[in-house]
Amino acid sequence: MADPIDTVFSALADPTRRAILSMLLEDDMAVTDVAEPFAMSLAAISKHLTILTRAGLISQEKRGRVKWCKLQPDAMRATSVWMQSFGQFEPVNLDAFERFLAAELPDGTGQG
Structure with missing residues (x-):
């Protein structure tokens, strides 16, 4: 049996499925209404569903x-918790990194 997080990420990998989830944020929808905005068959939408x-x-x-x-929405809880564990890392501030490099390597060549 696949890991539930793997299954969720696999389902979210497709842009059509992400769009469907966004549509369902608003309200429950009939399958035919879900299919309406997409240029694909009802059978193809059914596979995504x-x-x-x-x-x-x-x-x-x-x-x-x-x-x-x-x-x-509760199905994404474990995935969300897993992803939040990476929030402990600070995002890289590229401007500060560039200033650091300029101060350490004044000639800009990386040779000192």
Whole structure:
């Protein structure tokens, strides 16, 4: 069985699936409404939805004749916690680094 974090990252790797998740941030949507803005078949959208469902990022349920999609934000919790562990590193300030290099290597060649 794949690591849940791997499954989430794999699902998020595709721009169509990320766009679908963004759409579902607003509200639950019928599958046909999810498919509307994309230039692909309903079958192709269904494959994307299946991947998102397997990753736990969305749920799908049938209401009458219509299949609805709903965002499951808790599925990203473990992934988010994992990513936040990298927040302990300070971002590199390239301007400060450039000033440091200029002060240490005044001729700009790196030779001193």
